[in-house]
Amino acid sequence: MKRTLFSSLLASLLALPTPPIDAATGTTPLPVLSEAWADSFRVGVALNRATVDGRRALAAEIAGRHFSSVTAENDMKWALLQPEPGQYDFRHADALVDFGERHGMTVIGHTLVWHSQTPKWVFEENGEPVSREVLIRRMRDHIYTVAGRYRGRVKGWDVVNEAISDGPEGLRPNSPWLRIIGEDFIDLAFRFAHEADPNAELYYNDYNLVNRDKRARTIAMLKGLIERGVPVHGVGMQGHYHLDWPAADEVDAAIKEYAALGLRVMITELDIDVLPRLGQDGVADIARREEFKITGNPYVDGLPEDIQGRLAARYLELFQVFDRNREHIDRVTLWGLDDQMTWLNNFPVRGRTNHPLLFDRDLKPKRAFHALVERKVENQP
Ligand code: 9MR
Numbered sequence: 001m002k003r004t005l006f007s008s009l010l011a012s013l014l015a016l017p018t019p020p021i022d023a024a025t026g027t028t029p030l031p032v033l034s035e036a037w038a039d040s041f042r043v044g045v046a047l048n049r050a051t052v053d054g055r056r057a058l059a060a061e062i063a064g065r066h067f068s069s070v071t072a073e074n075d076m077k078w079a080l081l082q083p084e085p086g087q088y089d090f091r092h093a094d095a096l097v098d099f100g101e102r103h104g105m106t107v108i109g110h111t112l113v114w115h116s117q118t119p120k121w122v123f124e125e126n127g128e129p130v131s132r133e134v135l136i137r138r139m140r141d142h143i144y145t146v147a148g149r150y151r152g153r154v155k156g157w158d159v160v161n162e163a164i165s166d167g168p169e170g171l172r173p174n175s176p177w178l179r180i181i182g183e184d185f186i187d188l189a190f191r192f193a194h195e196a197d198p199n200a201e202l203y204y205n206d207y208n209l210v211n212r213d214k215r216a217r218t219i220a221m222l223k224g225l226i227e228r229g230v231p232v233h234g235v236g237m238q239g240h241y242h243l244d245w246p247a248a249d250e251v252d253a254a255i256k257e258y259a260a261l262g263l264r265v266m267i268t269e270l271d272i273d274v275l276p277r278l279g280q281d282g283v284a285d286i287a288r289r290e291e292f293k294i295t296g297n298p299y300v301d302g303l304p305e306d307i308q309g310r311l312a313a314r315y316l317e318l319f320q321v322f323d324r325n326r327e328h329i330d331r332v333t334l335w336g337l338d339d340q341m342t343w344l345n346n347f348p349v350r351g352r353t354n355h356p357l358l359f360d361r362d363l364k365p366k367r368a369f370h371a372l373v374e375r376k377v378e379n380q381p
Contacts, residue, residue, distance in 0.1 A: 028220040031373045033066035040326040044333030046355030049092045052099045058363050061336050071095045071108040077117040096154050109154040112143050113189040114161040116173035123176040134181045138283035140192045147196035156201030159193045160186050163217050164206055164279035166283055187230045194231040205236030207284035210246045210254045236268035240284040243314050252321045259328035269335035271356040273344050290348040338363050
């Protein structure tokens with residue numbers, strides 16, 4: 001039989017491998033985000049209990065499919081694990097660790113020692129500040145209990161969170177850990193964590209680590225730890241960024257400076273704020289507040305296409321910086337899955353509609369998601 005143009009076209013089309021079709025939706029499934037970067041680093045996500053415990057089934061499915069690491073956005077903080085002295089509640093933390101294991105994700109612990117979300121009782125007795133000895137004992141008991149419980153299951157811990165000052169002082173001056181124990185509270189926390197789980201990776205985690213002054217203060221602190229033989233293995237650069245801050249070159253320089261100390265670098269809380277702010281770029285101190293009536297809430301009805309495009313380009317730009325530094329970076333974690341759940345709906349102004357993540361409020365992938373899986377930004381949506 002003579003082959004017509006049509007039949008040979010059909011034959012060659014049939015010879016092409018067909019992408020699998022999702023039976024439920026009739027569409028081809030999205031490429032997997034973490035696979036797009038698997039040669040470079042893991043891509044992680046922070047989750048809340050509503051996603052882990054089955055109330056947000058679709059969110060859980062997306063998180064389990066697209067990410068290869070998971071962090072508890074809140075459920076491993078002191079206030080949630082040990083709200084009263086000696087009374088631990090591990091239900092939600094256990095569920096998160098199980099979730100990670102079920103989906104083949106590495107599980108990251110956040111966080112052991114922080115000035116925030118730690119109950120008042122930790123620092124007081126009969127209304128008076130406790131002694132250095134008592135606070136060290138409480139810190140040790142908490143770290144032994146928590147890091148001990150997850151020994152071998154949590155790959156790494158944010159041991160100390162946000163201890164460096166945003167002002168000229170070296171360490172955050174109003175931290176009760178510093179005031180009561182003194183500067184060596186950081187050394188002690190790392191040593192206790194290492195004793196509790198000798199195989200866990202131990203990180204120092206903070207925001208705005210790109211800022212040159214804060215970078216210098218952080219590096220001085222880390223050098224001290226290393227010189228004193230404190231078991232610290234990595235730096236967590238949180239990565240609460242904006243569309244136009246910080247410059248990609250500065251992110252690149254900061255990563256290289258931390259890596260030059262011989263430490264691994266993790267991007268631990270990446271999100272990109274698209275809403276107007278008054279100032280203080282990068283200060284993710286949750287105590288900070290700005291006025292709603294000054295900054296406004298411009299994208300209540302959705303993010304305009306041009307900003308979606310800028311967000312996509314910004315995510316890709318940052319991932320390209322991370323990729324160029326892949327020999328130093330083990331993981332890039334997004335601080336949330338979707339815009340419905342992000343903390344940035346309430347920071348630094350309460351009650352706004354922010355759009356900082358890769359999935360929108362209906363859990364649909366945004367242009368930023370497509371840019372990252374395809375490693376290019378399309379001009380049109
Ligand atoms: O995203 C977290 C939010 O849900 C909490 O209300 C808040 C207060 O504890 O903490 C947020 O996560 C913070 C993280 O633990 C440390 N770095 C800054 C993050 C954003 O505030």
